[in-house]
Amino acid sequence: MTRKKVKLAFIANDSSSKATYKKRKKGLMKKVNELSTLCGINACAIIYSPYDSNPEVWPSNSGVQRIISEFRTLPEMDQNKKMTKDSQSLRQFEETKEGQPRDGDDRSYLIDQCLKDVNRRIEILGNSRMELGESSNNVAAEAIQTLPIIHGSARVSRVDVHITF
Amino acid sequence: MTRKKVKLAFIANDSSSKATYKKRKKGLMKKVNELSTLCGINACAIIYSPYDSNPEVWPSNSGVQRIISEFRTLPEMDQNKKMTKDSQSLRQFEETKEGQPRDGDDRSYLIDQCLKDVNRRIEILGNSRMELGESSNNVAAEAIQTLPIIHGSARVSRVDVHITF
DNA sequence: CACTCTATTTATAAAAT
DNA sequence: TATTTTATAAATAGAGT
Numbered sequence: 001m002t003r004k005k006v007k008l009a010f011i012a013n014d015s016s017s018k019a020t021y022k023k024r025k026k027g028l029m030k031k032v033n034e035l036s037t038l039c040g041i042n043a044c045a046i047i048y049s050p051y052d053s054n055p056e057v058w059p060s061n062s063g064v065q066r067i068i069s070e071f072r073t074l075p076e077m078d079q080n081k082k083m084t085k086d087s088q089s090l091r092q093f094e095e096t097k098e099g100q101p102r103d104g105d106d107r108s109y110l111i112d113q114c115l116k117d118v119n120r121r122i123e124i125l126g127n128s129r130m131e132l133g134e135s136s137n138n139v140a141a142e143a144i145q146t147l148p149i150i151h152g153s154a155r156v157s158r159v160d161v162h163i164t165f
Numbered sequence: 166m167t168r169k170k171v172k173l174a175f176i177a178n179d180s181s182s183k184a185t186y187k188k189r190k191k192g193l194m195k196k197v198n199e200l201s202t203l204c205g206i207n208a209c210a211i212i213y214s215p216y217d218s219n220p221e222v223w224p225s226n227s228g229v230q231r232i233i234s235e236f237r238t239l240p241e242m243d244q245n246k247k248m249t250k251d252s253q254s255l256r257q258f259e260e261t262k263e264g265q266p267r268d269g270d271d272r273s274y275l276i277d278q279c280l281k282d283v284n285r286r287i288e289i290l291g292n293s294r295m296e297l298g299e300s301s302n303n304v305a306a307e308a309i310q311t312l313p314i315i316h317g318s319a320r321v322s323r324v325d326v327h328i329t330f
Numbered sequence: 331c332a333c334t335c336t337a338t339t340t341a342t343a344a345a346a347t
Numbered sequence: 348t349a350t351t352t353t354a355t356a357a358a359t360a361g362a363g364t
Contacts, residue, residue, distance in 0.1 A: 045211075196358095
């Protein structure tokens with residue numbers, strides 16, 4: 001009767017894989033919840049699998065949306081770079097919590113502003129779509145006009161822009 | 166000498182909180198890695214904290230970007246809805262793994278196509294920015310032209326579009 | 331299969347350094 | 348305050364139903 005330590009490798013057997021998946025997914029979600037609660041921090045997890053038709057998430061779909069929105073506003077370089085000053089990390093944490101970045105970090109601020117600008121313009125575009133002349137051969141106009149044309153009943157509600165410095 | 170079971174509540178003491186954070190973050194990342202490896206699935210975790218200036222992620226920044234891109238292409242309704250047919254979930258999993266959705270789910274497919282269209286056009290725009298007449302008072306053109314204007318040295322490398330049906 | 335059961339492994343709280 | 352140690356709680360692999 002040996003409940004051995006498992007080798008960290010893909011489980012080919014499907015029923016074994018599913019059994020392990022169910023147990024470990026539950027354990028993982030519990031751990032994320034505990035870490036977040038104990039330390040009062042924001043965290044999220046997304047798990048795709050053939051055993052759940054939709055991604056399993058913690059804390060919730062909207063919670064994940066909120067957290068990944070923050071993540072995406074960080075320039076790639078800042079995502080990788082480590083700052084050393086505690087004051088900086090604390091300030092960034094406060095900004096994150098408020099969801100309202102100040103201009104302490106120039107690049108984050110600019111991107112946030114840029115995003116707001118684009119979304120405002122998308123909104124304007126939604127209200128004045130009929131005013132756009134289809135005769136325009138402008139590349140930029142074509143790019144945005146593509147959306148409502150492709151999706152008859154769809155509405156563009158948000159655009160996230162990824163910027164490389 | 167009691168290493169007791171801990172109550173699941175916010176740890177006010179900062180040094181205790183930080184000690185717990187470091188240990189549990191490490192444990193959590195290990196668990197995500199194990200789940201992903203053992204079951205051959207896509208998963209990611211993002212953790213914000215005052216102790217790390219940038220979000221701690223698994224598997225990597227680019228890996229997280231890839232996974233949350235998929236998550237965001239799911240309409241909100243599909244994110245919540247549970248399908249019951251195994252065939253559907255298996256098909257969706259295969260699509261996810263290949264990163265090349267087929268048209269089994271009309272809406273996911275349309276969104277993916279739309280995204281590719283926009284990004285291709287953004288790419289074109291990057292190559293032909295100087296061809297855009299600044300005399301245009303077209304709202305759509307203005308929306309896209311805003312980006313390079315705000316960020317002198319920045320380049321728009323990707324746009325994610327959120328669509329409401 | 332989808333559960334429950336438990337021997338083990340693993341994570342970790344608190345102590346020690 | 349960070350790291351290491353170790354007693355204990357928690358997770359889970361494989362067995363049983």
